[in-house]
Amino acid sequence: MTANMRFTEPNKKVRLGFRKIIKVQRGQDFVEALAWLSIVAVVSMFLLDGNLAQIKLETPPTWLTAISRLTALVATDILLIHMLLVARVPWIDRLYGHDRATLTHKKLGKPILYLVIAHFLASLISYAITAKTTIVNEFFTLALHSGRDLLWSILALALMIVVVVSSINIARKRLSYETWYVVHLLSYFSVALAVPHQFSTGTDIAGKWPQTFFWVTLYLFVVCNIAWFRFLAPIVGSVYHGFKVIETASESSDATSIYIGGRNLKRVGGKAGQFYILRVMTGKEWWRAHPFSLSAAPNDKFIRFTIGKRGDDTSLLQLIKPGTRIILEGPYGVFTEDRRTREKVTLIAAGIGAPPIRALAESMAARPGDINIIYRVRSESDAPLVEELKELSRRRGFKLTLLEGSRGNPKSWMPAHPENLPDHARLSLIAPWVSESDVFICGPAPWTKTVEKSLLRAGTPSHQIHAEEFAW
């Protein structure tokens, strides 16, 4: 089977207008209100427990203890929210998309660390003052002579520092994705090490049933979501469907399409524009999963990804053999027709950003003339999926513009042009109704930012711009 020129029937209809987006926004408000409410609940429990009354300004240990306890409670609550954001939970993904959830997760990392450090220092200093000893002596007493739970919690803090430092941009750029991923897995270990001391020595939880009930429920909710959605569901789903590579096809000098077959593909449930995390079950690769977007609309015959050679694993994937077992995690992402509000659509892709754009062009409900596709390529003869986009455009009556060649200037996302018009002016010539349309962009992160700027200058409102960045 060469599915190169096989197309799936497009969606029959789509609900346009802003009402569905308002519904999503209400869902986001609800989830955010719950998150804030959990923090309010934690602080209220602390205050209702009479902790404020016990603070005597003239005796530092009492207010240091209060700081230590409050920072610990708030940090733990935000930490659980932080973990849930990357648990790949469908209800979070549907509301925010994987990239926005990941961005919020990143932003919360440092505040959590600061709160945990404040908790640690406030406890240490307060114990040292009470015991009339030095901070260094008190540290060793806590670590070595105060029971296993406290020693573990100190190790948990050390691990947490490693995880947060590895996520800071400068450090992150120096690490391979795999190293960063393994370091990040340590964060689960760090939380597990910190839990016992909260229940055994935490004055606000130990022996108090409403607080214990609150925290046990919160922990169980987060742990069950992570265990099921992040770890078990992909394995159960992939075993049920029996995903295997059924065919590969070279798309360009550095891109290959991989067709994955399996039982009951109708029930997999992805949408054009979404992505999966693909795990190749060979001895060498099973522990390194990578995200790839669907490059063909979902159908009951195959799931297709088109993979550009970008590094070590994507080079190996160019050579994958039919029969290789695959585990798929997903589908994820909100780069789909569900976010479309207007009749007219502009699809803009660069290089290996073509796969989701190709799938959207195939599946979107549209009349001839409704969709304008712009594909930025180094060379037309070596661009992945270009022939399929041409064929789709011909069949469905869409306009396809290929922008070929090197950039006119470093700030531009378009090839050089004799008239030297700014990008937004050229964009308006290529897609005259670009300001009236929903625009879906997919390509490298810096390129996507430049396209977004010229769309805004061309008059496209920001809520009509949808982007999928191939970045982590």
Ligand SMILES: Cc1cc2nc3c(=O)[nH]c(=O)nc-3n(C[C@H](O)[C@H](O)[C@H](O)COP(=O)(O)OP(=O)(O)OC[C@H]3O[C@@H](n4cnc5c(N)ncnc54)[C@H](O)[C@@H]3O)c2cc1C
């Ligand atoms: C939502 C999403 C959808 C994507 N869809 C496609 C697609 O359809 N086709 C395609 O060819 N590529 C796609 N990518 C990019 C693809 O995941 C990376 O090129 C791939 O993971 C690189 O792996 P590597 O080991 O070969 O490269 P490495 O040598 O590890 O790195 C090469 C580059 O890829 C980046 N990268 C590495 N691992 C990841 C990761 N897990 N997530 C994101 N970026 C990573 C690195 O930062 C680096 O810039 C997508 C990325 C994302 C985030």
